[in-house]
Amino acid sequence: MKSARIISVGDEVLSGRIINTNSSYLANELTKIGFSISKHIAIGDSYLSIEDEIDNFLISKDKIVLVTGGLGPTHDDFTKEAVSKKLNLKLELRQEALDLLDNYFDGNQAKSDYKQAYFPVGSILIPNRLGTAEGLIIEHEGKTIVLLVGPPHENQPMMEKYVIPYLKKTIMTNILKKEYLVMGKSESHCEDLLSPLYKKLINVAVNPYGSIGRIKFEIKGLNKYIDEFNQVCFEFEKIMDKFIISDNYDTIEDRVISLLKEKGYLISFAESCTGGMLASMLISISGASNVLSESFITYSESAKEKFLKVNKETIDKYGVVSFEVCEEMVKGLKSLTKADVCVSVSGLAGPTGETDSLKIGDICYSIFVDNLLITEKKNFKGTRDLIRTKASFWILYRIFGLLTYGK
Amino acid sequence: MKSARIISVGDEVLSGRIINTNSSYLANELTKIGFSISKHIAIGDSYLSIEDEIDNFLISKDKIVLVTGGLGPTHDDFTKEAVSKKLNLKLELRQEALDLLDNYFDGNQAKSDYKQAYFPVGSILIPNRLGTAEGLIIEHEGKTIVLLVGPPHENQPMMEKYVIPYLKKTIMTNILKKEYLVMGKSESHCEDLLSPLYKKLINVAVNPYGSIGRIKFEIKGLNKYIDEFNQVCFEFEKIMDKFIISDNYDTIEDRVISLLKEKGYLISFAESCTGGMLASMLISISGASNVLSESFITYSESAKEKFLKVNKETIDKYGVVSFEVCEEMVKGLKSLTKADVCVSVSGLAGPTGETDSLKIGDICYSIFVDNLLITEKKNFKGTRDLIRTKASFWILYRIFGLLTYGK
Structure with missing residues (x-):
């Protein structure tokens, strides 16, 4: 698998003023077409x-670097200049870029815009339809250097339309990937359950993201290890079973909605x-x-009494967070x-309201489905x-379980 | 100014599966207390x-490194181990960490959880109240190494409660700071309004975070520029006025709750x-x-009719997204x-449902307060x-305006 790194140039990222969404977007795009990513780096506007x-x-060892930012017209944009200097490439005026500028501004470009029409000798221009600074690709001693503009809404079309097709031609890797959503068990409990499987892994990786x-x-895993990959998936499914x-x-929200749709069910909450x-x-x-047609937020005791017909006596006797009140x-909701x-x-x-019998994080809930009423209590930290x-x-997970397995 | 770097560890960041919000958050926090940031780095779960x-x-040259991720219980968490090895520090079992684990799990921790109770000799433990993995600070030959867990909702309280106070003691910078929450105007419109103020800034910075x-x-600004700082705050307040x-x-939610409390008002929604x-x-x-005592989610037309007594004819005549239906x-809610x-x-x-007269993002709302009924429509992209x-x-912003200025 060829490896790549991503460099973001810009003071606004470095100081934390803006969140660096470029790195994750670019990493995602590169991963999809079979690159492994070695590193993301963010640096300031510094030559x-x-x-x-x-x-x-x-x-x-990386074969490819994607650099975003620093291609614009201002005094602190010099990614192209610094890269060209480092690679010993002269900058030349490109007619193609001049035409694009002309087109963008209808001839009204500022003096400082012309800087954006200079490109290192031998580089491939990447047109930017949504801004004035074009990107470029440089092939240099077996390595590929891609320079893109900073704004995501500009660099994403450049990536999709030009860079990805270009890179796809240069590599041919096939990756097998499967993703499971697991709920109802903590990450460490999953780890315990899966540790026998982990010990057997050779060419296939299993990574949890909590x-x-x-x-x-x-x-x-790589395509050539397809048998091992399938075996690992099979064993993973056997171990995690109903927690998948x-x-x-699909998200848990998607799953619950699909299950309800399949059954032609309506759902309603009293929260x-x-x-x-x-x-x-x-x-x-x-x-x-x-x-979902309607749903209720009965936050106060009186709302529970008025709209759901909960008995005041039940609240007084058992407390508002109790099996009895939830039922x-x-x-009442039904x-x-x-x-x-x-x-x-x-x-x-x-954060307030704790008593001897009621801890912060104690949550009681009832689910009524198919003539089955379950009421449970759980503490969350x-x-x-x-x-x-x-x-x-957790409650969505329980609804999923009841709709899927009836328990 | 002392310089710092930020390292994010985790395949999920590297591959672009999740956006690295940790780096910007940490950079922001460090900048606030007077550090300059030299670099962000993201690497995979690799020893x-x-x-x-x-x-x-x-x-x-950096004095401080903040590392997030790789402190959990699983087989691919080994930030603590790799850092300790590099610094030649043995790992020892900490009773303090064992107690925190016990407390978190009420004694039900998994075997793999115990790994999280080992810490390098001489390190300072940073308690994590919202998860099982604690963080740590290592002082090493004049440099500070801070290891934090990956999930933002866990590492942010650790940062605020322990790391920032710790670093503040070690650097002694006096910074004047004021933060304003602005709503109701776009960032670029604020920029236009504030540009005369921006031109006058010398030693004080005004930074928007949208x-x-x-x-x-x-x-x-620095303490020594207190007069300029106060002047800038004064002018900022004059310009932004009611948009502050x-x-x-305080968040907008805090402000709305406070205003309602002050007036002794109850609020209810029909969403x-x-x-x-x-x-x-x-x-x-x-x-x-x-x-807030109760609130309603009337999602379907029938729910609007049944619970809020909206006339079917009104819906048929004006459509469900209309001034008439909202009123x-x-x-009905009242x-x-x-x-x-x-x-x-x-x-x-x-994403579906658009017609000639109803665009995606068209939102209609009514607010009824102090015998004043306003109904407005706005499009959001x-x-x-x-x-x-x-x-x-936006609706919270409008409620704020009505409660504060009566309009």
Whole structure:
């Protein structure tokens, strides 16, 4: 696999004023066509830093470097100049670039724009349809140097239309990749379960990427190891079994919506501490209107009584975060909406309100589906919003389980 | 000014699967307390790459390196191990870390979790309250090495609570800083308004940091330029005036909650396309229970009719995204909840459903407060979720305006 590095040039990235989305975009594009990425680097608008990094690239094992930024008309744009100097290439005026400038400005270009029409001898010009600075490709002693402009909305079309097709011609790697979404187990518990499989890996990699309440596992190997790859996928599926939510890039929200659609079910929520987050997660998916008609945020005790007909006595006796209140909430919701799947949530997201019997992060929920009513309690750690988010994902995971396995 | 570099460890960043927000966050935090940043680097989960980068740091002029990622329990987490090896430090079991693990898991930790309780001799432990892997600080021959976990929601509190105070003690810079939250104007329109002020800046910097629907302006200068600093703040406030939401780090959610509390008001929403997002944003703030009792997600037409008593004829005649429907929604909500502030939203978040008269991103909303009913329509650009988020922030901004200025 040929390896590549990515360099972002610009003070605004370095100081943290803007998030460097270029590196991830470019890495993603390169990975898709079979490159491995060795490194991302971000440096400031400094002639010396650019020269240094070109030196580092030339002595590295990487075959390709993608550099973004510093191609514009201003006094602090000099990526092209620094790179050309380092590679001992003269800059020449290109008619093609002059024409593009003329076209962009309808002849009204400023003096400083002309700088952008000079290119190192032998380089390939990459037209930029959305801005004034063009990019370029330099082939140098078996290595490829690609210079692109900084703004993502300009460099992405340049990448898609010119750079990717160019690079595809120069390489022919085939990568096998499969991605699994796993929920319901912590990353470390997955690690324990998977450790016998990990010990057997030779040419195939299994990498976990954890995020709040979810873990993505990526299984990857070269085409020539397809048997080993398939065997690893097979064993992974056997081990993780019901904890696998999807193997086709679907999110948990996608999966829940699909399951509801398949069954022709409507879902409705009565949310207290999650406060609309659960409904909002589903509504973030286009097509949610097929499965969700209405949903309620009953945050106060009086709202639970008024809209869901929860008994005041139940709240007084068991507390608002209790099995009993959750069950009354879900039953009230069912008679209000007649939805096929009814879900209630009540919990303490903190940071205040803790008592001897109720801890911060204690979340109680009921799910009513197919004449089955389950009520469970679980504790989540973290800040107020983390607790709410973890609880929401967990409840979606439970809904998924009930719709898929009936438990 | 002391210089620092930032290293992100993790295949998921390197391959572009996730955007590296850690580097910009950390760069920003370090810049705030007076460091200059020399470089960001992202490398994969590779022992050798980590060792190489520690070498590069040790021979560089930088005084501080912040490394994120690779501290977890899995087989591909070995930042701590590689750094310790490079610095010739043995790993020892720390009781403090064992206790934190015990506490986090209530005794149910997996075998692979124990790895996280080993620390290099002499290092300072940075507790992680939101996850299982702790961070650490190593002082080594006049240089500081800080290792943090990868997930932003975990490493940001570690940074704020431990690393920043630690670094502040070691550098003694006195920086004056003020931060303004601005809404209701785009970044480029602010730029135009502020350009006369920008031209006058000598020793004080004014930096905008845009995020969805909001802009943070940071005004910064050294202590010795306090008169200029105060003058710039004064002029900034004069120019941005009513577009300033807060000058004390309060978010728009904080501000709306505070205003409602001050007035003793309850708020309630009837959300269609935002689907619970608005209520959830307010409920993310502790103390929301004082101002929000209940809220409704009336996503389907039938839900609008059933719960909010919107007339079917109104929907048929004007369409569901219309002034007329929004007004009927908000009036229905008012009679249902009697809340002091009632807000309805109906819009087309896309990606499908566009017609000649209704564009994707068209959002209609009504706000009913103090006997004033306003209904407005606005178009937001972007993906489905971006449209929903922008609309939610915009509506919070309008609620803020109505509560503060009565318009």
